[in-house]
Amino acid sequence: MAHVHNHDHNHGGHSHSHAPAEFGTAFALGIALNVAFVIIEGGYGYVSNSVALVADAGHNLSDVLGLAAAWIASVLVKRPPSQRYTYGLRGSSILAALFNAVFLLLALGAIAWEALQRLDSPQPLDAKTVMVVATVGILINGFTAWLFASGAKGDINIRGAFLHMAADAAVSAGVVVSGVVILYTGWVWLDPVVSLIIVAIIVWGTWSLLRDSVAMSLSAVPPAVDAAGVHAYLQSVEGVKALHDLHIWSMSTTDVALTVHLVMPSGHPGDAVLVEICHELEHDFGIGHATIQIETDEATACALAPDHVV
Known part of the structure; x- marks a missing residue:
């Protein structure tokens, strides 16, 4: 049986509001x-x-x-x-x-x-x-x-x-x-x-x-970021059945990045939804650089990351 993957890497919502001030x-x-x-x-x-x-x-x-x-x-x-x-x-x-x-x-x-x-x-x-x-x-x-x-x-x-x-x-x-x-x-x-x-x-x-x-x-989650809150928010997004490979780390002393795979069996939600997710991640959690990958086949997602699916 063929498994179709819809991979969408969205870098919308990248903001430089956390860039270091001039000193x-x-x-x-x-x-x-x-x-x-x-x-x-x-x-x-x-x-x-x-x-x-x-x-x-x-x-x-x-x-x-x-x-x-x-x-x-x-x-x-x-x-x-x-x-x-x-x-x-x-x-x-x-x-x-x-x-x-x-x-x-x-x-x-x-x-x-x-x-x-x-x-x-x-x-x-x-x-x-x-x-x-x-x-x-x-x-x-x-x-x-x-x-x-x-x-x-x-x-x-x-x-x-x-x-x-x-x-x-x-x-x-x-x-x-x-x-x-x-x-x-x-x-x-x-x-x-x-x-x-x-x-x-x-x-x-x-x-x-x-x-x-x-x-x-060591790419730890920054202490100012609520990792559990991020997970709960992403899980609450309409259409998200599961998520895996959620990573949050510091790119610098002021910039925080995130990558995640969202399993959405109902299909790709559209770019507007991804932009809104990135906006919420930045506004509520201070994460200015989010990369989101959408997967529509839950069985394939589980096979690809058996230890990471949530």
Whole structure:
């Protein structure tokens, strides 16, 4: 018996409303300010013998590299598709976020090791210099974080930049407090202790970035997308008897894609219905790139995907 397949790939409803916002000026300004501050903070940290300042300078250096990677990715995602990279280079933003998280955690490991050594052998430091430099850090990092605040919710690449800058501002505030305490008490051991607290705070803030970027790189369903809700909606479409091979994944840190096979024994519903489905997927679930395949022979669909028919 012959089995007829009606395969319709519809790319209607593709919207670019989720495209990354323009943050070129924010990246350029943030990198320039942080490069200058790294030089100042590292130099004064060495002169004043403060491991907290040196630790924060090292962290700021990692942020400069992270900002550069995020900026490059924000440019690459706008590259048009090619014969080899049919999705363009949207995935580079996911790689940048993953690099940002991994590199930061490696830098924190080195900082923690140095702090532990200093804790074993505390050394005198210039508390006033530490306080002044850290105060400058609060201003620079706080301002840089503000530059990325508007995009922190919708793009983990931008969120990574925002979290790093906000954490740096908080860290600098902690260094100022430790400088005040050391100035009046002479407790030089507090400097490496603050460094370890800094590391713990940043690891805590970075963990979600690492988790989300790894999940995206493995094509997991984005946490903001209700996969069960998507399934229920598609199943409720008039004429859909079953569905299979439903896949939802991140094409970039801002774009979500979906592919699905809909079994409709009554026949192809027409392009207007497919456009409406894509519109609903985008409006209700944030999925801007949907590819739908229609199959009219339920028996054949089951044979083709025995483990995936729902």
